[in-house]
Amino acid sequence: MSLDVRLTANPAAHPKHIPSIDLPAPATLPGDQALFLSEGVEGLDEGAHFLDTLTPDEWAKLKSQGRQLSFRAGQAIFNQGDGHGGIFIIEAGNVRVFYTAPSGREITLAYWTKGHFIGGPEMTGGGVHIWSGEALSDCRILFLAAPALKKLVTELPSFALCLLQGLAAKGRCYSAMAQMLGTRSVIERLAQFLINLGDRHGVRDGRAIIINAKVTHDQIAAMVGSTRQWVTMMMKRFQKDGLVAVTPRHIRIERPHALMEIVSKRGT
Incomplete structure (x- = not known):
């Protein structure tokens, strides 16, 4: 309505x-x-810049380890309860991340845009997604599978630092939401x-x-x-x-x- x-x-x-x-x-x-x-x-879009310090060569290596995915508006990118396999970096489009209670009621955790990554908190595989992500518009996504993430973290220390910054931004986001709800x-x-x-x-x-x-x-x-x-x-x-x-x-x-x-x- x-x-x-x-x-x-x-x-x-x-x-x-x-x-x-x-x-x-x-x-x-x-x-x-x-x-x-x-x-x-203030700070709503900090996480969109977590990869900004990478050099062109480092970006090329990152992309070579990833897989390009496309999603239409309304399509699920990952579902609550699915196994973790890696992270998704939004290259174009908008994504809603939400949790569904057993009653069917939903709470929106965030709307994410270009530059943000989704699919955490697990980074290197294992466990299941504790919420879902859906494309709000046509999206272009770079998927980094768990083995690729491990390889990049080992071979590109600058990427490892970027990932820490991205995780910190996500932590601030969900802390802000928890504080408001609580x-x-x-x-x-x-x-x-x-x-x-x-x-x-x-x-x-x-x-x-x-x-x-x-x-x-x-x-x-x-x-x-x-x-x-x-x-x-x-x-x-x-x-x-x-x-x-x-x-x-x-x-x-x-x-x-x-x-x-x-x-x-x-x-x-």
């Missing part, structure tokens, strides 16, 4: 003013940078996620911020650890309180400071 559905049931609940500024077509999540649940947007109420997480979307995809219109991105209730619920029904209810409440408004194409944050006040109130 998209945010442009159900939220306009009460016309008196949101402002009459409709943004007059020209905007490009709304982006689809995650855009051109990674996205995960965090207390801000210390913030669900309404705080929703407010923070809207703020982050405003920082990433926002366009100023006076005091308001227009989030120029397509996002659904299901996507928000999976990011903040809630249900679509709860997100729908809270977005209606935010709209009634004048915090947000919704047009057929955009989410408009009318009172950014009010959302920040929700985020700053612990234990709400």
